[in-house]
Amino acid sequence: MKAVRFHEFGGPGVLRVEEVPDPVGETLVDVTAIGLNYGETVIRRGKGRELFPWYPGPSLPAVLGSEVVGTTAEGRRVMGVPRDGAYATKAVIEHPIDVPDDVSDHEALALLLQGTTAVAAARAARIRPGDRVLVEAAAGGVGTLLVQLAERAGATVLAASSKGGLGYDWDDLEPVDVVFESIGGEVGRRAFELLKDGVGRMVVFGYASGEPLDVTASDIFRKGVAVLGLPRDTTPEEVLKLGLRPSLGEVYRLDEIAAAHEALEARTTRGKLIARP
Ligand SMILES: NC(=O)c1ccc[n+]([C@@H]2O[C@H](COP(=O)([O-])OP(=O)(O)OC[C@H]3O[C@@H](n4cnc5c(N)ncnc54)[C@H](OP(=O)(O)O)[C@@H]3O)[C@@H](O)[C@H]2O)c1
Structure with a gap:
């Protein structure tokens, strides 16, 4: 071969x-x-x-x-x-x-690892209707699915990408309930500070900048927020049933x-x- x-x-x-x-x-x-x-x-x-x-x-x-x-x-x-x-x-x-016959090769691959990642991250975040949710790298494979999952959960979605929409200049942004963090470095650090004190949740599942998110236990204590990893409880079979449009x-x-x-x-x-x- x-x-x-x-x-x-x-x-x-x-x-x-x-x-x-x-x-x-x-x-x-x-x-x-x-x-x-x-x-x-x-x-x-x-x-x-x-x-x-x-x-x-x-x-x-x-x-x-x-x-x-x-x-x-x-x-x-x-x-x-x-x-x-x-x-x-x-x-x-x-x-x-x-x-399934009605799922193309391309769709199947978009829902396999990126799909399970997005669904697991969305579950971990426990999104509530009305939450403000910041999705980084929102034009990417995981990001586009996270945008759909957050919208379905009734959230207001802030989609950050270098390809239009909200970029990474967040100076005027109001605090958010949830951040999906996959960039790390300076971007991840600023996203962490955007979390609403006392209620915010950040799900960390990547560091595309090459620098893992650098926040300390003291930062987490100060803000009273949750920083979560990716649960490993989601199967591709479940993701296929959700009707996501990758x-x-x-x-x-x-x-x-x-x-x-x-x-x-x-x-x-x-x-x-x-x-x-
Ligand atoms: N694919 C998976 O199965 C999987 C599983 C677990 C974790 N992850 C992680 O989840 C994140 C998204 O994965 P994905 O597969 O959907 O990838 P992707 O979004 O298609 O590509 C990564 C995106 O990260 C953004 N980015 C920001 N800063 C960057 C930098 N310094 N260098 C390169 N990219 C940068 C870029 O989007 P903008 O230009 O729009 O900012 C880039 O398009 C990645 O961090 C990945 O490692 C992926």
């Missing part, structure tokens, strides 16, 4: 299409679509272990990626997390999930994944990016 591998950490140029042996395992699929995620650019740069210390990091050469849709030998159309990386024409999925971004070929990484790192993307083998 073909796989996009990298032999050393570095820029997008380290990603190369190569011929490698097919993986062996129970649910082998012919991959029809591959989900691309921002976190994979971090691992490719060799920053994975530093930024996600619980993640052992890949042994090189490695195949990146955590989500595919594919067809089994019996003709089942399934999605899931591949055992040996996703950027390939074949994959072994250890816990395959059937994709934003579908660019579709790349296998040999164009390096360009997709460039776009992710340049912050020019919107919605879910996928590649087609």
Whole structure:
């Protein structure tokens, strides 16, 4: 099969299409679509272990990626997390999930990891009708779903993005009940200070700036707010039933994944990016 591998950490140029042996395992699929995620650019740069210390990091050469849709030998159309990386024409999925006929490959991939992330984050935030909810990176895959989930819960949504709408200049913003925090650094710090004292909730699930959110127990005590991680209680099957409308971004070929990484790192993307083998 073909796989996009990298032999050393570095820029997008380290990603190369190569011929490698097919993986062996129970649910082998012919991959029809591959989900691309921002976190994979971090691992490719060799920053994975530093930024996600619980993640052992890949042994090189490695195949990146955590989500595919594919067809089994019996003709089942399934999605899931591949055992040996996703950027390939074949994959072994250890816990395959059937994709409903009315859900496209692209939609399925937008709802798999980004979908479970958004739904878990929204649950953790316990949004109440009338809450003011700040969503960072709101044009992204997780962000667009969070906007929908917060609106459904009756919130007033403040969608922050570098691609229009509310940017990251929040000088005149009234305090908010909830922040969905995925940028960290200075942005995360300012978002934390925007939380309403005594009632605010911040859900932290990323640090796209490269700097994890830096708030102390004393900051949390001073403001009387909750800072929450992502609960691990949400399944893709549940997410599929919610009828969310993901934003579908660019579709790349296998040999164009390096360009997709460039776009992710340049912050020019919107919605879910996928590649087609
Ligand atoms: N995909 C997943 O399954 C998953 C799971 C758990 C956690 N996360 C985290 O959730 C966040 C959103 O994930 P996503 O998959 O939906 O990605 P994404 O939104 O498609 O891409 C990341 C976005 O972060 C924003 N950003 C702000 N500062 C940035 C910086 N210095 N460098 C790069 N990007 C910056 C950019 O949006 P603007 O230009 O609009 O600000 C960028 O488009 C990420 O932090 C990710 O690591 C994702």
